[in-house]
Amino acid sequence: MLLRERAWGGLSVVLVCAGLAACSSPRRAPAPVEDRGSVRPGTVAPAPAAAAPAARATPLPGAENEGKPGYHTVRPGETLIRIALETGQNWRDIARWNNLDNPNVIEVGQVLRVTPPPGQAVAAAPAASEAQRAAPPASASSSVLPPLNAGSAPRASTPAPAASQPQASGGEDDVAWAWPTGGAASVLAGFDEQKNKGIDIGGRAGDAVLAAADGRVVYAGAGLRGYGNLIILKHNNTYLTAYAHNQALLVKEDQAVRKGQKIAEMGSTDTDRVKLHFEIRRQGKPVDPTRYLPAK
Numbered sequence: 001m002l003l004r005e006r007a008w009g010g011l012s013v014v015l016v017c018a019g020l021a022a023c024s025s026p027r028r029a030p031a032p033v034e035d036r037g038s039v040r041p042g043t044v045a046p047a048p049a050a051a052a053p054a055a056r057a058t059p060l061p062g063a064e065n066e067g068k069p070g071y072h073t074v075r076p077g078e079t080l081i082r083i084a085l086e087t088g089q090n091w092r093d094i095a096r097w098n099n100l101d102n103p104n105v106i107e108v109g110q111v112l113r114v115t116p117p118p119g120q121a122v123a124a125a126p127a128a129s130e131a132q133r134a135a136p137p138a139s140a141s142s143s144v145l146p147p148l149n150a151g152s153a154p155r156a157s158t159p160a161p162a163a164s165q166p167q168a169s170g171g172e173d174d175v176a177w178a179w180p181t182g183g184a185a186s187v188l189a190g191f192d193e194q195k196n197k198g199i200d201i202g203g204r205a206g207d208a209v210l211a212a213a214d215g216r217v218v219y220a221g222a223g224l225r226g227y228g229n230l231i232i233l234k235h236n237n238t239y240l241t242a243y244a245h246n247q248a249l250l251v252k253e254d255q256a257v258r259k260g261q262k263i264a265e266m267g268s269t270d271t272d273r274v275k276l277h278f279e280i281r282r283q284g285k286p287v288d289p290t291r292y293l294p295a296k
Helices: 080-087 091-097
Strands: 002-008 011-017 071-073 111-113 187-189 199-202 208-210 215-221 229-234 239-246 262-265 275-282 285-287
Touching: 071 080, 080 091, 080 215, 080 229, 091 111, 091 215, 229 262, 239 262
Parallel strands: none
Antiparallel strands: 002 011, 071 111, 187 199, 199 275, 208 262, 215 229, 229 239, 239 275, 275 285
């Protein structure tokens, strides 16, 4: 046994050690060793790379045409009706140009042709006949697109000018427009390219909704979210008009209509009050209807 004497503040303290080993500092266990490969001291090792997603077995239809003019890549939430409205086309034409067996089934990332293939320009359709104008109202279409008849091509969607109203020399930009409502209906909300792609016109439930120009019905149904019961008319290869939130639809797809013809009844479907949301689209792009409609 070893005795050691130290003094602290005038006091003598005797330390008794059982041996030299007992008086030495306690021995610490070595720190665990982490293998960081070639990472230098002081740096953070990178997180392990995530596993790469499995490659798609087959490419989506039309993938080779992505980014080309005249083609559209399907985005999340889009339907064929919305794509047709945004590109100024008839959904039936788009389905036919892309050989879609079921127009209700399209995939995100799929690339669709949205302009006529070479040599397949949309032909002119006949103007409305007396029989068509006297036809009984059709019931509203389902939100699901009807199947295309593979045995026969759908009718062309672009109307020719009526015989009594020859086309102006200025071409397709010269459409004889009229207001889609009668009387002194008030404009509740004006055009805003980002927030309101048309104008909202007030009225009462059941008020007449009128065709703003001669044309053909390319859609009648409730398959476009935010529009309620909707009618889309195609007037020529340049212009479409849309009539939304109706309580009743009085025309059916592929029917020719005349300017001022009653096509629907005003309502409040998919909105908070009775109103008509009216759009004019030039080559699919929304434009301010008040720049086209006559002054009231």
